[in-house]
Amino acid sequence: MQRRQLLLAGGALCALPGHALDFAPPRAPAAMRASVDRIIDIAVGIRPFRAQGPRIEAQRLHGRTVVHHYGHGGSGWSLSWGSAQRALALVQAGGAKPGERIAVIGCGAIGLTTARTAQQAGYRVRLYAKDRPPQVTSSAATGLWTPDSRIVTREHAGEAWSAGWEAMARASFKVHQSYLGLPSGPVEWHDGYLLADDFDTPLPSHAGEPDYPDLASRIADLRPRGVALAAGEHPFRTPQVRRFTQLVFNIPAYQRLLLDDFARDGGELVQRVFHRASDFAHLPERTVVNCSGDGARRLLADTTLTPVRGQTARLIPQPEVDYALIWRSHNLVVLPRRDGLLVAAMGGDDFGNDDPRPDRAQSEAAVQRLAGLF
Numbered sequence: 001m002q003r004r005q006l007l008l009a010g011g012a013l014c015a016l017p018g019h020a021l022d023f024a025p026p027r028a029p030a031a032m033r034a035s036v037d038r039i040i041d042i043a044v045g046i047r048p049f050r051a052q053g054p055r056i057e058a059q060r061l062h063g064r065t066v067v068h069h070y071g072h073g074g075s076g077w078s079l080s081w082g083s084a085q086r087a088l089a090l091v092q093a094g095g096a097k098p099g100e101r102i103a104v105i106g107c108g109a110i111g112l113t114t115a116r117t118a119q120q121a122g123y124r125v126r127l128y129a130k131d132r133p134p135q136v137t138s139s140a141a142t143g144l145w146t147p148d149s150r151i152v153t154r155e156h157a158g159e160a161w162s163a164g165w166e167a168m169a170r171a172s173f174k175v176h177q178s179y180l181g182l183p184s185g186p187v188e189w190h191d192g193y194l195l196a197d198d199f200d201t202p203l204p205s206h207a208g209e210p211d212y213p214d215l216a217s218r219i220a221d222l223r224p225r226g227v228a229l230a231a232g233e234h235p236f237r238t239p240q241v242r243r244f245t246q247l248v249f250n251i252p253a254y255q256r257l258l259l260d261d262f263a264r265d266g267g268e269l270v271q272r273v274f275h276r277a278s279d280f281a282h283l284p285e286r287t288v289v290n291c292s293g294d295g296a297r298r299l300l301a302d303t304t305l306t307p308v309r310g311q312t313a314r315l316i317p318q319p320e321v322d323y324a325l326i327w328r329s330h331n332l333v334v335l336p337r338r339d340g341l342l343v344a345a346m347g348g349d350d351f352g353n354d355d356p357r358p359d360r361a362q363s364e365a366a367v368q369r370l371a372g373l374f
């Protein structure tokens with residue numbers, strides 16, 4: 001019999017001819033301890049969705065240059081850095097010079113990354129925000145690399161828009177990679193399993209949601225391809241399973257690091273509520289970057305923003321679980337975050353919903369669906 005070296009590559013056993021037998025069986029993933037009495041927190045956030053895509057544009061308002069920078073839907077963490085670079089270009093085009101102090105409104109993913117990007121370009125920054133982490137929507141996010149999630153409708157995603165999105169996603173991806181390997185683990189790569197009863201069955205669309213374009217194929221080269229697993233190569237009770245490799249944001253650690261870096265570079269954080277755009281006129285800074293997320297709906301009476309409610313629950317951390325799960329047909333995403341097993345599930349009426357109250361029954365049902373897998 002010809003000898004084979006068996007390599008465990010991407011979860012599939014690959015045989016290379018002419019090499020010594022060197023076989024390591026795949027390690028079974030640790031089971032998730034999914035029970036409702038392990039829920040330690042439930043968080044709700046309101047995704048700031050705009051059919052046209054994020055608003056990144058400058059305006060002269062009440063004697064200030066205001067750079068609007070909001071409306072990142074379900075992609076705020078993922079796109080943050082690339083989007084911040086675009087907002088910074090508008091700050092520079094508006095005449096603000098390095099060394100000058102600018103104002104950034106908002107302390108979510110967009111405000112924090114905008115502030116850091118401006119500091120790195122030599123600006124002094126004062127952040128003004130009604131709330132700071134963990135009271136912001138960004139703190140309720142799942143923490144997946146999803147730059148194409150509820151970011152624009154198909155109707156508005158022409159070639160120019162999509163190319164701009166791609167540039168933003170690639171720029172953002174690059175910066176996220178520079179946060180790998182740090183002790184608090186703000187950014188990590190994890191394997192995950194995509195589960196389905198049948199991958200060929202299209203998913204039902206959610207109530208009231210518009211059509212979204214396929215943008216992911218433009219950046220497919222940014223991560224390894226998924227691998228279909230045969231029965232016996234995974235422990236799940238679902239007919240079809242693919243393994244993928246995915247970028248995960250440990251949101252609390254990421255936020256903490258950004259806040260610490262911001263303060264270390266001389267940034268100031270001021271708690272302040274703005275009731276209308278004319279309030280900007282009272283700021284001492286000549287340039288204001290408005291990163292108020294869903295808050296812009298009221299602040300600017302912006303009717304182009306649609307709130308999209310989302311809820312995540314955390315189970316007691318299980319450091320031995322190092323993989324993600326996406327069970328599409330059961331509307332479930334689970335991430336092995338350092339601050340807990342993060343369980344996200346969509347509700348039936350999220351689109352257009354800005355109800356900030358946690359719905360414990362929704363998270364318990366998601367945890368029970370998860371328990372059925374193990």
Ligand SMILES: Cc1cc2nc3c(=O)[nH]c(=O)nc-3n(C[C@H](O)[C@H](O)[C@H](O)COP(=O)(O)OP(=O)(O)OC[C@H]3O[C@@H](n4cnc5c(N)ncnc54)[C@H](O)[C@@H]3O)c2cc1C
Nearest residue numbers: 045076078106107108110130131138143144274293295310
């Ligand atoms: C359940 C859920 C899961 C998600 N999962 C992911 C994911 O996996 N990956 C991903 O990339 N994205 C994800 N998102 C989307 C992401 O969280 C948002 O796109 C992002 O949080 C938007 O960030 P932001 O900074 O614009 O808004 P926010 O985080 O809402 O921050 C807004 C800031 O502005 C301040 N502000 C607002 N109005 C005023 C005012 N009038 N005066 C003063 N301050 C004001 C607020 O206090 C706050 O500091 C998810 C969202 C939800 C809800």
